[in-house]
Structures are given as C-alpha cells and as structure tokens.
Amino acid sequence: MNFEDFAFPSRRSNIIGRNGMVATSQPLAAQAGLDVLKAGGNAVDAAIAAVATLCVVEPCSTGIGGDAFALIWQADEGKLYGLNASGPAPRALTADLVRRQGHTSFPAIGGLAVTVPGSLRGWQLALERFGSLGLDTLLRQPIAYARDGYPVSQRIARSWALSTEKMSRLPDSKRVWLPDGRSPHAAELFRNPEFATTLQTIADKGYDAFYLGDIGRQIAEAVQADGGVLTQDDLAAYQAEWVEPISVAYRDGFVFHEIPPNGQGLTALLALNIARQFDLPALGYGTADYYHALIEAMKLAFADAHATIADPRQVNVPVEALLSDSYTRPRYGLIQPDKALQPTPGSPQTHGDTVYLTVADGNGNMVSWIQSLYMGFGSGITAGRTGVQLQNRGANFSLEPGHANEAAPGKRPYHTIIPGFITRDGQAWSSFGVMGGFMQPQGHLQVGVNLVDFAMDPQTALDAPRFNWLENKQVALETAVPDDIRHNLQQRGHELWEKGKPLHYGGGQVIVRDPASGVLIGGSEPRNDGTAVGW
Numbered sequence: 001m002n003f004e005d006f007a008f009p010s011r012r013s014n015i016i017g018r019n020g021m022v023a024t025s026q027p028l029a030a031q032a033g034l035d036v037l038k039a040g041g042n043a044v045d046a047a048i049a050a051v052a053t054l055c056v057v058e059p060c061s062t063g064i065g066g067d068a069f070a071l072i073w074q075a076d077e078g079k080l081y082g083l084n085a086s087g088p089a090p091r092a093l094t095a096d097l098v099r100r101q102g103h104t105s106f107p108a109i110g111g112l113a114v115t116v117p118g119s120l121r122g123w124q125l126a127l128e129r130f131g132s133l134g135l136d137t138l139l140r141q142p143i144a145y146a147r148d149g150y151p152v153s154q155r156i157a158r159s160w161a162l163s164t165e166k167m168s169r170l171p172d173s174k175r176v177w178l179p180d181g182r183s184p185h186a187a188e189l190f191r192n193p194e195f196a197t198t199l200q201t202i203a204d205k206g207y208d209a210f211y212l213g214d215i216g217r218q219i220a221e222a223v224q225a226d227g228g229v230l231t232q233d234d235l236a237a238y239q240a241e242w243v244e245p246i247s248v249a250y251r252d253g254f255v256f257h258e259i260p261p262n263g264q265g266l267t268a269l270l271a272l273n274i275a276r277q278f279d280l281p282a283l284g285y286g287t288a289d290y291y292h293a294l295i296e297a298m299k300l301a302f303a304d305a306h307a308t309i310a311d312p313r314q315v316n317v318p319v320e321a322l323l324s325d326s327y328t329r330p331r332y333g334l335i336q337p338d339k340a341l342q343p344t345p346g347s348p349q350t351h352g353d354t355v356y357l358t359v360a361d362g363n364g365n366m367v368s369w370i371q372s373l374y375m376g377f378g379s380g381i382t383a384g385r386t387g388v389q390l391q392n393r394g395a396n397f398s399l400e401p402g403h404a405n406e407a408a409p410g411k412r413p414y415h416t417i418i419p420g421f422i423t424r425d426g427q428a429w430s431s432f433g434v435m436g437g438f439m440q441p442q443g444h445l446q447v448g449v450n451l452v453d454f455a456m457d458p459q460t461a462l463d464a465p466r467f468n469w470l471e472n473k474q475v476a477l478e479t480a481v482p483d484d485i486r487h488n489l490q491q492r493g494h495e496l497w498e499k500g501k502p503l504h505y506g507g508g509q510v511i512v513r514d515p516a517s518g519v520l521i522g523g524s525e526p527r528n529d530g531t532a533v534g535w
Helices: 027-038 043-057 095-100 119-130 140-148 154-162 171-177 193-205 214-225 232-236 265-275 288-308 325-333 437-452 458-463 483-491
Strands: 015-017 020-024 067-074 079-085 241-243 246-249 254-258 353-361 366-374 420-424 427-435 467-471 474-477 507-513 520-524 531-534
Touching: 015 020, 015 531, 020 027, 020 043, 020 507, 020 520, 027 043, 027 140, 027 353, 027 531, 043 067, 043 119, 043 140, 043 193, 043 353, 043 366, 067 119, 067 420, 067 427, 079 119, 140 193, 193 214, 214 232, 246 265, 254 265, 254 437, 265 288, 265 325, 265 437, 288 325, 288 437, 288 467, 288 483, 353 427, 353 507, 353 520, 366 420, 366 427, 420 437, 427 437, 437 458, 437 467, 437 507, 458 507, 458 520, 474 483, 520 531
Parallel strands: none
Antiparallel strands: 015 520, 020 353, 020 531, 067 079, 067 366, 079 241, 246 254, 254 420, 353 366, 420 427, 427 507, 467 474, 507 520
C-alpha cells in the first residue's frame, strides 16, 4: 500500500493503529466506540455503542425506528457472518390497498411507508452471539448525549434543515426535531430527553420493551394515526436473522462479500463481476476509459437488480445464476468502448440518508455495520413521546402487479443499505461501506476498485472523485473530474448531470488490516462529518 501514488484533496490523513479502530460518519460516535474498545469490549460491543450514539447524534439518518445489516468477521473462527435486521411490511399491507388509495408508486411519507423497525433485534442478535458487555453499559454514552445534549455537527445540521418541511407536518415530529420551529444550527446543543428515556427503558428492561411494551404501542398508534396499518402484533412477531453472505472472487486472492437479498449488495457484486473482465490498471485510473467501463458495468448491474431483488422468503432471487461466469460474460459483451448503453435487464437461467460504520479490535475481529431510516427522517413520523423517528422503507416496494418486489403482507422490500467486506487469501482484509441510497453499490464498486486494482490506501480510496449513475444514460460526475474527461464521455453518449449541481456521492468508511502485523489503517469520508479513530 503506497501512500504517495495518488493525491486527492482531503480534510484528513489515514488513521493508523494496532489495538483497535472505529470509523463512523460522526466523531462523537467514533469516540464512543473507541471508549468501549479501550474498556475491554470487542468489535461487536464497540459497533453497537457507536451505532446507538449515531441514533442520537445523526437522527436525520438513523434511529432505532429503522433497519440494519452487518457483516461480522470472527477471527477465532476465520468466518464471516451476515446479519439481516430489516423488517417486513405489516401483515395488513397489500399492493391493492395502496393502489386503491390512488397511488401509482409507493408513497414515501406517512404511515403506509412504515415497515417494522428491525435494527434493535439486530443489536440483540449480534450482542447475544458475539458481545461481551451488557446493553446497559453500551447505551450509557448515547443516553447521556440524548439527555444532556450534544453539539450538532456541520453536515448533519445541513441535512437536518432539508427535512424542515417534512418534520413540520406532525405535532410530535415538530416538537422533538424542530425546537423553536427550526432545525438546530451547526455547533448548537440539541437534546432529546424523550429518546433518552426510551433508551434507558431499553437498557433497563431489554429489547422486548421496544417491541412488546409501551414504546411499541406508541409506534403502532402513531403509524395508524397517519394512515398506516402497522400493529403492535407486527412488532411483536419480528426477529432478525443470520444469513450467509454472498461473494465474488475478484482477482489476486481478493474476494468481495455482501449481504444477500433483500439487500442490494448483489448489485455491487454484479458490477464487480463485469468490472473484473477489464484490465482496469491498463485503462488507467481516472481516464475516460476507466469511467466508461465502470459506469457501463454499474448500469447493467442495476438493470438486473431492479428486476430481480426482493425478499427471497417470498420470491425466487436467482443469485447464483446472476453471478455465474456464463451470465457475466455476455453482459460484459454488451459494453461498447465508444458508446453508452441504454440498460436493460438480462434473463439468467433460473436518497440516501444512512449511517455506515466499521470497527476492528486488537484480536482481529472486524464489523461492517450499516443502519438507516432510508430518506431523511424516514417517514416523517415520530412515535408519540418516545423520541423515536420511524423509517419509510416501504417506499422501495413496487406497485407493479407481478413484480418480484411488489408489496405484500409480511414481505421485506428491496433494501438499499449494504455493508461491504473484502477478504484476501481467506483472511479478513477490509471492512468497508459507502452509504447513500442507490449510490451505495456504486460506492462499493468505486472504492473497492480503488483499494484492490489501484492499491490506494483507505483515505485516498475515499477521497477519489466519484460518479453517480442516475438512470438510462444519465450520470453525474464530481467536479474534480477534469473537463476533458467529461467531454470524452459526452462524445460516447453519456448524458452528464450539470457540473457542480448539488448531488450526493455517498459517505464511506474503510478499515484495512495487515494480516501479518495486525496494523489497522482507517479512512473516513471527506464528504461527511465523520472520522476514524484508533489506538
């Protein structure tokens, strides 16, 4: 790993340590996780402490009213575990119910969009299997921040302000999130005493206090009052689950791992499978050929993903067939070197507001954890006096009759949030992720290629300018991409988003571990408020 080969503008250097490392999208949360490691906790303990803190200090992006996924490397077993803590639709929700209300696409705001919050059951599953500290210990810092207040960071303040109209719609949301009728400014102290009480209740009484107790009652009542059909029985019936990660062998012993559907990690693997057909170093980093190859691979991957990804408990998702060489080769063959494709799905036989964090401890354990409300502040609903904002994951359901992802009772929607992991020669090498709706698999592709094909260090891999494919032939490029490259891509038929027009290009964290020395190298997204911390 050469720290000098590439130089992109950044606000920070790599963080290098040996005993432990945490990288999150908000510095207070990173420190909370590191404090747990220093107190003797392991990577899973620290991950839960960090994400619980993020639920307080980055409330527009995450909360216990949302979902989570994780990839957890256990060093003593040499094994990667997958965790799916995404909740299903209420049992009374059908596509016909939504269509009868006049909707042609699934609504993104309000009670209909609320699916069962899964994140807390994910915390439970992870801690019961791998944790070493109690939930009361891990929630101590986030409870203090919620009760006593914390200073709001810069980019989070900006995102919060963008949700002012949404959070003004309902009295409970306006009271909690817009004190004095506005969002908090950067560096202004914000308190959420109602959420502090909720977290303390969970710390004292356990996870069932959320799903079975008065908190769950308030959640169901708030959703139903805003047109939804979620009941407390839906909450009570939910359990997170362990899943087998899916993967593709990339090159030189590197293997990329993702969570299987209903998550969109398959999209990243589809794109990586096509990208590995190219000799990317020969094309050259940042050339028009490089961007063209990755954009085209991403377009084809999304075409297949949107056609097939759904809840595998209710529909067949042909993961093995989609990732096979026999399917990948003809998809790669569709790419023309001088012409942008109009993407269409193949036929195999058989907004993003989110938080991503990664943790590594001194024993070689690593955690890749992602958690989200989906869009900014999710559905816009805050549950009574709990201080809990509720996700709008139902917005990702299809209303097209017969579509694999068509809304149905108890069905989990196509899910955008995805944690990433890379092994090298069978050993843990990198825990990484990039949050941001449909930017996420695009970020996994670009950051992953930077790490593996171009041997960039973590911070450089995150600093590098990105593209964001939007739809059809439309693609956005960050302003750091030179004008001659932009012009070349336009000549090939790519329809470029206006230069400098505001658009999110994701927010990521990366930790790379040297398997020989155990040294940890971490980077954090320059486009967010986050940081990596280590010792």
